[in-house]
Amino acid sequence: xxxxLSGIQPSGQLTMGNYIGAIQNFVKLQHEHECFFMVxxxxxxxxxxxxxxLREQTESVAALYIAAGIDPNKAAIFLxxxxxxxxxxxxxxxxxxxxxxxxxxxxxxxxxxxKESVGAGLFVYPSLMAADILLYNADLVPVGDDQKQxxxxxxxxxNRFNHRFGDYFTVPxxxxxxxxxxxxxLDDASKKMSKSNPNAGSYIALLDDPAVIRKKIxxxxxxxxxxVKYDPVNKPEVSNLLSIYSHAAGVPIAEIEAKYEGQMYxxxxxxxxxxxxxxxxxxxxxxxxxxxxxxxHEVLRRGAERAREVAEKTLDEVKRRMGFVLPQ
Ligand code: TYM
Numbered sequence: 001x002x003x004x005l006s007g008i009q010p011s012g013q014l015t016m017g018n019y020i021g022a023i024q025n026f027v028k029l030q031h032e033h034e035c036f037f038m039v040x041x042x043x044x045x046x047x048x049x050x051x052x053x054l055r056e057q058t059e060s061v062a063a064l065y066i067a068a069g070i071d072p073n074k075a076a077i078f079l080x081x082x083x084x085x086x087x088x089x090x091x092x093x094x095x096x097x098x099x100x101x102x103x104x105x106x107x108x109x110x111x112x113x114x115k116e117s118v119g120a121g122l123f124v125y126p127s128l129m130a131a132d133i134l135l136y137n138a139d140l141v142p143v144g145d146d147q148k149q150x151x152x153x154x155x156x157x158x159n160r161f162n163h164r165f166g167d168y169f170t171v172p173x174x175x176x177x178x179x180x181x182x183x184x185x186l187d188d189a190s191k192k193m194s195k196s197n198p199n200a201g202s203y204i205a206l207l208d209d210p211a212v213i214r215k216k217i218x219x220x221x222x223x224x225x226x227x228v229k230y231d232p233v234n235k236p237e238v239s240n241l242l243s244i245y246s247h248a249a250g251v252p253i254a255e256i257e258a259k260y261e262g263q264m265y266x267x268x269x270x271x272x273x274x275x276x277x278x279x280x281x282x283x284x285x286x287x288x289x290x291x292x293x294x295x296x297h298e299v300l301r302r303g304a305e306r307a308r309e310v311a312e313k314t315l316d317e318v319k320r321r322m323g324f325v326l327p328q
Contacts, residue, residue, distance in 0.1 A: 002033045002034070003033065003034050003036075003136055003137060003138045003139050003140070004026075004029045004030075004035040004036065004139070004141070004175075005035070005036040005133055005138035005140075005141060006022060006026060006038075006141055006143060007038040007040040008022060008023075008039060008040065008061055009039075009041075009043050009044045010039050010040075010041055010044050010054065010057035010060070011044045011047070011049065011196070013205040013206070013207060013208075014060075014061065014064055014195065014205065014206045015183075015193050015195050015203045015205055016183060016203070016204040016206070016244060016276070017144065017183035017192060017193035017194065017203070018144075018206075019206060020144075020177060020180040020243070020244065021144025021146075021176070021180065021181055021182070022142055022144055023065070023068045024247060026068075026070055026075070027068060027070055029142060029175070030070060030071060030074040030075045031074070033140065035074065035076070036075065036078070036136050036138070036310075037070055037075055037076070037077050037078075038077070038078050038080050038083075038132070038307070039058050039062050039078075039079050040080045040129075041058050041079055042080045042081050042086060042087060042128060043125060043129070044058075045121065046119060047111065047119070058079060059296065060291075062079070062296045062300055063287050063290040063296045064206060066286070066295070066296055066299060067283050067286040067289075068206075072302065072303065076303040076306040076307050077296075077299050077300060077303040078300055078306070079304065080132065082300070082304040083304055083307045083308050085135055085311035085312060085315045086128065086132055086311070087128070087131075088315060089311075089314070089318060090124075090127055090128035090130075090131040092131075092318060092319070092322065093127045093131050093134070093161075094127040094128075096160050096164075097124070097126070097153070097157060101126075101156070102123055102124065102126060102127075104149075105125075105126055105149060105153070107125075108123060108125070126150050126153050126154075127157070129150050130150075130154040130158070133154050133172050134154065134157070134161075134169045134170075134172075134314070135310070135314050135315065136307075136311070136314070137170040137314065138170065139170055139172060140172065140173055140174075140175045141154075141175060142176070143174060143176065144177075144181050144183075145176060145182040146182065147174075148174055148176070151172065155171050155172065158171045158172070159171060161318075168317065168318070168321060179230075180244070180246070180247050183240065183243060184237075185202040186202050186219070186220040187199060187201060187202045187220070187221055188202065189236035189237045190236070201216055201219060203216075204217070204244075204276065206283065206284075207284060207287070208280075210281055213280065214277065217241075217269055217272055217276065218269055218273065220237070220241060221237045222237050222265050222269075223238060226264045228256070228257055228260035228268050230242045230243075230253045230257060238265075241268070242257070244272065244276065245271075245275055248275040248276045248278070256268075
C-alpha cells in the first residue's frame with residue numbers, strides 16, 4: 001500500500017479538467033492506497049480572494065470530493081488551513097528553495113505576467129506545495145499535467161533535504177491519466193480548460209446545469225474534416241472531446257472512434273453531451289444533498305484529525321534534524 005496525497009484550490013468553479021486530471025484518479029486510488037485529499041485554501045490566497053467567496057468555495061470543493069465518490073472512510077478529506085503543520089513546513093522548505101527555481105515555474109510566470117504588483121505568496125507557492133506532499137511522505141501525487149513542474153521541484157527539495165539532513169523524505173512520483181492529463185478549452189484547444197477563463201463557454205463546470213453543458217458541447221469547436229479520430233497534433237479539438245468522452249463514459253478511445261466511423265460530428269457531440277450529463281447529474285444530486293445535510297463538516301473534522309496525526313510526527317522529525325530545540 002502506498003501513500004497518496006493531492007489537493008485542489010478553492011478558487012472558483014471546478015471543471016471537467018479538474019475531474020479528469022485529478023478527482024477521477026483520487027476516487028480510483030482510494031481503493032488500493034492510503035489517501036489524503038485536501039482543499040488547499042492556503043494556496044488560494046496567493047491571489048486576492050473575497051473572504052465570503054473563499055469560505056463558500058472551500059465548502060463547495062469539500063462537498064464535491066464527497067459527491068464525486070471519495071469515501072471519507074477510506075480517504076482523509078481535509079482543509080489545508082486546519083492542519084497548521086503545512087504552513088510551518090512550508091516556511092522551512094522555503095529556506096531550502098532557490099529564487100532561480102521559483103522564477104522558472106511556468107505557473108508563476110503565467111499568473112504574474114502583466115501584473116503591476118505580484119504577491120510574494122504567489123512566488124513561494126511551490127515550497128508550500130512541496131510541504132503539502134512531503135509532510136505525508138507521499139509516494140504518489142495524482143495531478144494533471146500542469147502540476148508536473150511543481151512536482152519536479154518537490155522532488156528536488158526532498159533530495160536536497162535528504163542530502164543535507166540525512167535520508168528522511170520520500171521522493172514522490174507524479175500520477176497522471178494516460179489521456180486527459182491536460183483537458184483543453186472548448187473554444188481554443190491551445191489553452192487548458194480552466195475555471196479562471198472569463199469565457200464560461202470554454203469550460204464545463206461540474207456544477208453547470210446539464211442544459212448549459214449540452215449547449216456548451218454543441219458549440220464546442222471542431223474542425224472541417226468530419227472524422228472522429230484521436231490525433232492531438234492535427235485534430236486537437238476533436239481529440240480533446242474524445243478524451244472527455246472516454247473518461248465520462250469509461251470506454252477506450254478506439255471504441256468511440258469505431259462507433260462514429262463514417263459519421264459527422266453531430267451525433268458524436270450529442271452523445272458526448274449525454275455521457276457528460278449522465279456523469280454529472282448524480283454527482284450534482286449528491287453534492288446538493290451533502291450541502292443540505294452539512295455532512296462534510298464532520299468529514300473535514302475527522303480528516304484534519306487524521307492528517308494532523310501524520311503531519312505532527314513529520315514536522316517534529318524535520319525540526320529535530322534541522323537543529324531546532326523541541327519542547328522537552
Ligand atoms: P488546481 O487547483 O489548479 O487544479 C487541481 C487539479 O486539477 C488538475 N487540472 C487539470 N487536469 C487536466 N486538465 C485540465 N484542464 C486541468 N486543470 C486543472 C490540476 O493539474 C490539479 O491536479 N498547485 C495545485 C494544488 C496543490 C496540490 C498540492 C496538488 C497544492 N498542493 C499538493 C497536489 C499536491 C493546483 O493549483 O491545482
